[in-house]
Amino acid sequence: MPPVSASSTADVSQSSGRSLLEDSALTSFHRRLTVYSAGGPFLDGLILGVIGVALTQIGPRWHLSGLWEGLLAAAALCGLLIGGTVFGYVTDRFGRHIMYTIDLAAIVVFSVAQAFVNGPEQLLVLRFLIGVAVGADYPIATSLLAEFSPRKHRGAMLGLLTVMWSVGSAAAYLIGDLLLRLGPDGWRWLLACPAVPAAILVLLRFGTPESPRWLLSQGRVEEAEAVMRKVFGPGASVAELGAPAKPARFSAVFRGAYGKRTAFVSIFWACSVMPIYAIYAFGPQLLTAMGLGGNSGTLGSVAISLVFLIGCLVFMPLLNRAGRRPVLVWTFAASTVPLLVLGFFPSLPAVVAGLLFAAYAIAIGGPTLLQWIYPNELFPTEIRATAVGVGTGFSRIAAAVGTFLTPLALGHWGVGATLLLAGVVSAVGTVVSIAMAPETRGASLEASSAA
Numbered sequence: 356m357p358p359v360s361a362s363s364t365a366d367v368s369q370s371s372g373r374s375l376l377e378d379s380a381l382t383s384f385h386r387r388l389t390v391y392s393a394g395g396p397f398l399d400g401l402i403l404g405v406i407g408v409a410l411t412q413i414g415p416r417w418h419l420s421g422l423w424e425g426l427l428a429a430a431a432l433c434g435l436l437i438g439g440t441v442f443g444y445v446t447d448r449f450g451r452h453i454m455y456t457i458d459l460a461a462i463v464v465f466s467v468a469q470a471f472v473n474g475p476e477q478l479l480v481l482r483f484l485i486g487v488a489v490g491a492d493y494p495i496a497t498s499l500l501a502e503f504s505p506r507k508h509r510g511a512m513l514g515l516l517t518v519m520w521s522v523g524s525a526a527a528y529l530i531g532d533l534l535l536r537l538g539p540d541g542w543r544w545l546l547a548c549p550a551v552p553a554a555i556l557v558l559l560r561f562g563t564p565e566s567p568r569w570l571l572s573q574g575r576v577e578e579a580e581a582v583m584r585k586v587f588g589p590g591a592s593v594a595e596l597g598a599p600a601k602p603a604r605f606s607a608v609f610r611g612a613y614g615k616r617t618a619f620v621s622i623f624w625a626c627s628v629m630p631i632y633a634i635y636a637f638g639p640q641l642l643t644a645m646g647l648g649g650n651s652g653t654l655g656s657v658a659i660s661l662v663f664l665i666g667c668l669v670f671m672p673l674l675n676r677a678g679r680r681p682v683l684v685w686t687f688a689a690s691t692v693p694l695l696v697l698g699f700f701p702s703l704p705a706v707v708a709g710l711l712f713a714a715y716a717i718a719i720g721g722p723t724l725l726q727w728i729y730p731n732e733l734f735p736t737e738i739r740a741t742a743v744g745v746g747t748g749f750s751r752i753a754a755a756v757g758t759f760l761t762p763l764a765l766g767h768w769g770v771g772a773t774l775l776l777a778g779v780v781s782a783v784g785t786v787v788s789i790a791m792a793p794e795t796r797g798a799s800l801e802a803s804s805a806a
Contacts, residue, residue, distance in 0.1 A: 374595045375587045376567075377799045379505045384586055388563065389512045392500040394556040395492035396520035398462060401549050402431055402485060404527025404660075409542040412535055413478075421766050423475050425759040430479050432755035434486020435493075436748045443494035443744015444605050447737060450573075451499040452565045454491060459557045461488040466550035470543040478546075485549075486751075493727070493747045494740035501731035501739070502566040503586070506799055510674035513731060514724040518667045525660035568736040568800070571596055596801070608734065608742045612806040616733045619791040620746040623683070623729075625753035626784025627722040630694060630777035662713045666720025678796040679725060679732075683788045686721025691781040693718070698775025722784065726750070732795040735804040753780075 379385075410424050419427075438458075446454060465485040472478045497513065504512045530548055535541040564586060570579035571593050583591035608617045673682050693715040697708060727743070734742035757777070764773040795803040 374799065375591045376503070376583070376595065377506045379587060381505070381508055385503065385505070385508070385512065387559075388500055388503055389515055391556060391560050391563065392496035393516050393519040394459070394552065394559075395489065395496045396516040397523040397526075398459075398492075398549055398553055398556075399435075399489050400520040400523025400525075400660075401527045401530075401552070402462075402466075402489060402523075404524045405531055405545050405548065406431065406482065408528060408531030408535065409545050412539070412542045413475075416539065417475055419475060421762040424762045427475060427479060427482060428762075429755040429759040430482035431486030431489065432751045432758055434483040434488075435490035435751040436486075436755065438487035438490025439493050439744040439747030439751065440490075441744070442491035443740045443742070443747070446495050446498060446740035446744070447569075450565055451495055451502075451569055451740070452563050454495050455499065455563055456557050456560045458488045458491040458495065459553045459560070461485075462553040463550045463557065466553065467547050469546035490744075490747055490751065494743040497727045497731055497743055498569075498740040499563070499566050501800065502568040502736065506797060507675070509732070509800075510679070510724075510728055510796075511671055513728045514667065514671045514674060516727050517720070517723045518664060518671075520723075521660050521664040521667060525664065528660065566736075567593060568596055572736045605741060607738050608745055613734060613738065613742070615791070616793075617742060617745055619787065619793075620730045620733065620742065621749035622787045623687075623722065623784050623792070624726050624746050624750035626780050626787065627687070627719065627726065628750045629753040629757040629780050631719060631723065631754075658713075660716075663716040663720060666717035667724055668720075669717065670721045670724055673721075674724065674728070675796060678794050679728065680788075680792045680794045682721045683725050683792050684785070686718050687781065687785040687788050690715050690718035690722065691778055691785055694774055694778030694781055698771055698773075698778050701769065701771030701774065722788075729792075729795070732798070732800065732803040733793070736800075739804070 406428055410419070410427065413419065413427075414424055417423075442454060442458070462485060465481050465488060469478060469481050469485075472481065497516065500512060500516075501509060531545050534545040534548065537544060564582045565578070567579040567582040567586075570576075570582065576593060579593045579596075583593055607613060670682055670686060693711040697703070697711050703711070726746075730743045730746045731739060757780075761773060764776065
């Protein structure tokens with residue numbers, strides 16, 4: 356990332372009691388960092404989406420059972436569990452920017468390798484490994500972005516990561532529809548295609564500075580000062596970041612007040628992504644089961660992804676206006692209702708079912724916007740990436756279970772029971788959000804993360 360000149364930063368005076376970092380106007384540095392960090396969620400949506408489309412060609416060719424389809428679809432999510440949990444802690448111990456490009460380079464290698472597999476066993480291993488790399492990027496990129504974000508714009512900057520996930524998901528269906536037309540081996544090109552944006556992001560991320568908050572937590576004061584001056588101008592100082600904190604142990608996220616925050620983040624995150632990942636991974640199959648598939652199955656999946664994108668864009672401005680807690684509670688509740696209705700009445704007319712799916716896709720935009728906002732705002736620098744990693748891990752356990760069970764549930768229980776179960780999971784997330792969701796709007800990272 357190119358250096359930022361002093362003239363591009365906001366003229367914020369420390370003598371006025373304001374913080375150069377927390378109260379800065381958006382600069383070209385902030386915009387680039389946001390776009391580069393959002394590349395990870397984009398790749399996640401793309402990687403998850405392409406397996407669902409590829410399985411429509413791989414399944415018949417390899418004579419895969421529902422069990423094998425579920426395993427292949429859930430493998431990357433299991434990898435996300437390991438990648439997020441392990442590398443979140445590694446990121447807090449050894450720094451944000453060290454892994455900021457290495458993890459994407461791994462995605463390039465594993466994506467290309469998928470094009471040369473000769474059976475489901477090989478593909479299963481590679482799907483798991485690519486999931487580890489994607490999972491590692493979440494705590495790395497989101498922590499780095501949060502620690503450079505001005506408080507006024509933090510919600511929108513972190514929320515863009517969710518928007519890019521839906522863009523990646525929609526792109527998977529569109530690209531998949533084109534590449535599968537290349538012939539019986541079109542799925543190979545499809546599974547390899549994430550390597551292209553990942554390689555571009557590797558090049559763009561080079562030169563990104565380390566987080567001054569993390570450097571300060573390691574006692575590397577001079578380096579933190581240098582980064583502050585480089586990004587925010589010659590008048591910037593680490594003094595505004597407070598006293599250096601000692602590196603914490605992994606267990607810190609499970610103790611005391613932070614343990615309760617970890618429970619909240621993990622549960623609400625898991626309950627929001629479990630239905631989402633199942634629906635997006637098997638969008639064509641679900642839509643076909645509801646009479647919305649056929650030749651329009653892929654287009655229907657794209658439509659759901661785009662409506663989901665609209666929901667994210669609609670609720671993003673409300674994060675600062677209404678606050679984090681109201682957006683989470685009300686949108687979680689609103690997303691639960693369509694799933695329950697579809698579960699109880701699976702034979703509704705196609706138009707009505709399509710509208711209910713659209714209502715769900717819009718409403719769930721609220722909870723998913725907060726999946727990366729809350730864990731970054733509720734935990735201090737020394738355990739922030741660890742907390743994001745743990746939240747990612749728990750949520751991906753739920754996502755993996757949902758993705759694995761979806762083809763089995765469709766085959767044995769039918770679409771009604773499958774969607775009813777998704778609605779129950781969403782209802783649990785709503786109740787937990789009502790009971791535990793805090794408000795962090797307008798607070799500095801130091802204030803919102805204080806125990």
